[in-house]
Amino acid sequence: MKRTAIAAIFLSLAVCSVAAAAEETIVKGKVDAVTVYRGQALITRIVDLPGGEGLGEIVVSELPDRIVPQSLFAEGSDSVEIRSVVYRNRPVAQDVREEVRKIDDAVQQLNDQIAANTQQQNLLKEQRGYLDKLANFTAPTANVEMTKGVLNADQLKNLTSYQFEQRQKIADQEFKLTLEQRKLNEQANLLERQRTEITGRSSHVLREAVVFVSRKSGGGGGTLKLRYLVDNAGWAPSYNIRADAARKNATIEYQASIQQMSGEDWTNVNMTLSTATPNLVAAAPVLNPLTLTLSRTELEKAKEISSKLDYQTAQSNRVALQNIAEAARNTRGNWDNTNGPVAVGSGGGGGSLFSSGLSQTQIGNKFNVNNYENDLGLNKVADQFQVLELLAGDDSKSKPATRPSFRPATEGIVVTYQMKSRTSLPSRSDQQLIQIDSFGVKSDFYKVATPVLTTYVYDQATLTNTSNLVLLAGPVSTYVGGQFVGSGDTPTVAVGQPFTVGFGIDSSLRAYRERTDKTEITQGGNKIVSYTFRIAIDNFGTTPANVRIMDRLPTAKDSEVKVTFIDAETIPLSTDPEYRQSEHKKGILRWDITVPAQKRGTEAFSLTYKMNMEYDKNLAISAASVLREDEIRDLMSPAAKPK
Numbered sequence: 001m002k003r004t005a006i007a008a009i010f011l012s013l014a015v016c017s018v019a020a021a022a023e024e025t026i027v028k029g030k031v032d033a034v035t036v037y038r039g040q041a042l043i044t045r046i047v048d049l050p051g052g053e054g055l056g057e058i059v060v061s062e063l064p065d066r067i068v069p070q071s072l073f074a075e076g077s078d079s080v081e082i083r084s085v086v087y088r089n090r091p092v093a094q095d096v097r098e099e100v101r102k103i104d105d106a107v108q109q110l111n112d113q114i115a116a117n118t119q120q121q122n123l124l125k126e127q128r129g130y131l132d133k134l135a136n137f138t139a140p141t142a143n144v145e146m147t148k149g150v151l152n153a154d155q156l157k158n159l160t161s162y163q164f165e166q167r168q169k170i171a172d173q174e175f176k177l178t179l180e181q182r183k184l185n186e187q188a189n190l191l192e193r194q195r196t197e198i199t200g201r202s203s204h205v206l207r208e209a210v211v212f213v214s215r216k217s218g219g220g221g222g223t224l225k226l227r228y229l230v231d232n233a234g235w236a237p238s239y240n241i242r243a244d245a246a247r248k249n250a251t252i253e254y255q256a257s258i259q260q261m262s263g264e265d266w267t268n269v270n271m272t273l274s275t276a277t278p279n280l281v282a283a284a285p286v287l288n289p290l291t292l293t294l295s296r297t298e299l300e301k302a303k304e305i306s307s308k309l310d311y312q313t314a315q316s317n318r319v320a321l322q323n324i325a326e327a328a329r330n331t332r333g334n335w336d337n338t339n340g341p342v343a344v345g346s347g348g349g350g351g352s353l354f355s356s357g358l359s360q361t362q363i364g365n366k367f368n369v370n371n372y373e374n375d376l377g378l379n380k381v382a383d384q385f386q387v388l389e390l391l392a393g394d395d396s397k398s399k400p401a402t403r404p405s406f407r408p409a410t411e412g413i414v415v416t417y418q419m420k421s422r423t424s425l426p427s428r429s430d431q432q433l434i435q436i437d438s439f440g441v442k443s444d445f446y447k448v449a450t451p452v453l454t455t456y457v458y459d460q461a462t463l464t465n466t467s468n469l470v471l472l473a474g475p476v477s478t479y480v481g482g483q484f485v486g487s488g489d490t491p492t493v494a495v496g497q498p499f500t501v502g503f504g505i506d507s508s509l510r511a512y513r514e515r516t517d518k519t520e521i522t523q524g525g526n527k528i529v530s531y532t533f534r535i536a537i538d539n540f541g542t543t544p545a546n547v548r549i550m551d552r553l554p555t556a557k558d559s560e561v562k563v564t565f566i567d568a569e570t571i572p573l574s575t576d577p578e579y580r581q582s583e584h585k586k587g588i589l590r591w592d593i594t595v596p597a598q599k600r601g602t603e604a605f606s607l608t609y610k611m612n613m614e615y616d617k618n619l620a621i622s623a624a625s626v627l628r629e630d631e632i633r634d635l636m637s638p639a640a641k642p643k
Helices: 002-021 098-148 153-199 296-308 311-330 360-365 376-391 394-398 577-581 629-635
Strands: 024-027 030-036 041-048 054-063 067-076 080-091 205-215 223-230 233-243 250-260 266-274 416-418 423-425 428-449 456-464 474-480 483-490 498-523 526-539 545-552 562-566 588-595 605-616
Touching: 030 233, 041 054, 054 223, 067 080, 067 205, 080 223, 098 153, 205 223, 233 428, 250 456, 311 376, 423 428, 428 498, 474 498, 483 498, 498 545, 526 545, 588 605
Parallel strands: 024 054, 030 266, 233 474, 428 545
Antiparallel strands: 030 041, 041 223, 054 205, 067 223, 080 205, 233 250, 250 428, 266 416, 266 423, 428 456, 456 498, 474 483, 498 526, 526 605, 545 588, 562 605
16 A cells, blocks of 8 residues: 555656646737738747746637638747647637727626616606506595595695606606617617627637747747638739829829738738638649449440530530639548539439539539548549540531630639738728839820710720739729729739720710711622711810720621721821731721810811621621610611501
8 A cells, every 4th residue: 555655646746747847838929920812811920938948838829710720830949849739729708809808898888887777767667657656646535635625735736746846857867868878879889880890700719729849958938930820811902093184104002902800910010912822732633543344224324425415515514623623622622422423324313524504503512622532523523524535426526626724713823912011900890901012104195985885085094014013903993183083993914014094084075976878789699888987076175185096897707798998088097016916807997096176066076987898689787686676676766666
């Protein structure tokens, strides 16, 4: 027994010694750097460690509620060695965020005041009820005493006055309490909205990272960096493009609209914006062997597929399936083995890749992000399509080959923007704007008139990205001379690439287009129709205007109609090389002209051009190929419409 007791004592001392060596130290650290991706953010916390040496557990507390636990990673300084990092949850009575706790305390105080107000109103109701009972007693008694001739008039008067005075006091107090309660309810609702804007939801779980470290002797306290991903964070580009009043120069303000609902504030941090995918799988997918089996039960199905297979539809479905499987793999998503696409001959009931008309939604529903194993998804798609290639009949050889674009949803231009100064972003439900950069650009301003579409003439500019930043596609707000003129969108613009931006309507210009002549002749078996068109532009302004006039020639499939353009009388088409190489070949007409100032009506600038159309005299131009019959009727004059 003595040996057992002594052993127990030594064991207890050993346990205490290990516990002391690995004693927990609770710290919070400071968020120092944030990289915001599209949908997630990578957070770096700097944690200063207390002095000491040997083993110890550092508990980094108050991690955000949107943390991705499996992304936790710790890195120590020279004197600190990281042994392990473990994530844990710990329930607490109050919300983990200080600013939320302050709001909760204020809400609790308001609730107490509302409860006290309610009690006061209930007490007034009891007092009113007592006065009602007193009145019910006083009236019959006074009536009896009056009948017997013993009524005390002064006593009845005093009692009546007392009741009315008390009722007036009760009414005044009820009115005041009602107003007070309304104000208290409004304050409580305001605090609740503020709480929702800050956090979005309540969190009574303390999230912590337990970092087991070994500190070297003589190394001081040391530091460690804790990194982790959070959800509910992302950004999107937006732009303000400002032109001066003279429309000579333009400045681009490149902004980021950031969603920050991670559950923790980013205060005075080094911020980076990136379009990369933080959890992209780095390794190439592994190609599994394809094993075929023969089955008599599948013979008829194989014959049907061979004779009726729509190869092009199946190929399109294959692209959609592959994009989804690739996106799921790249984000470490999952493939549903039970409901995934079923290969020919498998006998499964989940549907087939070869089903004609499989919609994108139906395809997407075949994927589940919880059961993905390695590269099974991509291999399943490849298996099915290779079986399709083996079963397809000879008639598929005559179909034109296509080269589909296999582009997963996560693929795109990867750019990174480092903010020039430290930035603060609280965790809030609303979108927050920060400026990435602001710079002047090479600008070429002009006006565009498209009278076949509208009588308005628009200001436009070709801007060249002279910065060292790639400009991602996003919404644009445009300003001229400090005044907002409109909004639009811009595509992704590479460094040095030109792009077009609209600056709204020029109210001093109007454009018109009309057909002035039409003649027909028959030549052999064809009909030749000649048209003359006039385009006019009114300039109400005091300065000449450089305008690009845009029009178009009709085109026809398979050369059914021969269209010949006859140059305008004295104004040739634009000689701009880019226009000649692209739009001109598609039948788009463009003139670069200068419209004189204050010329309108009969004095307005105008140009005319002619066009010939030649086609079989036994045929007619079919407007129905462009418009429905009811739409054609709406364009006809009222007298011409059928009754």
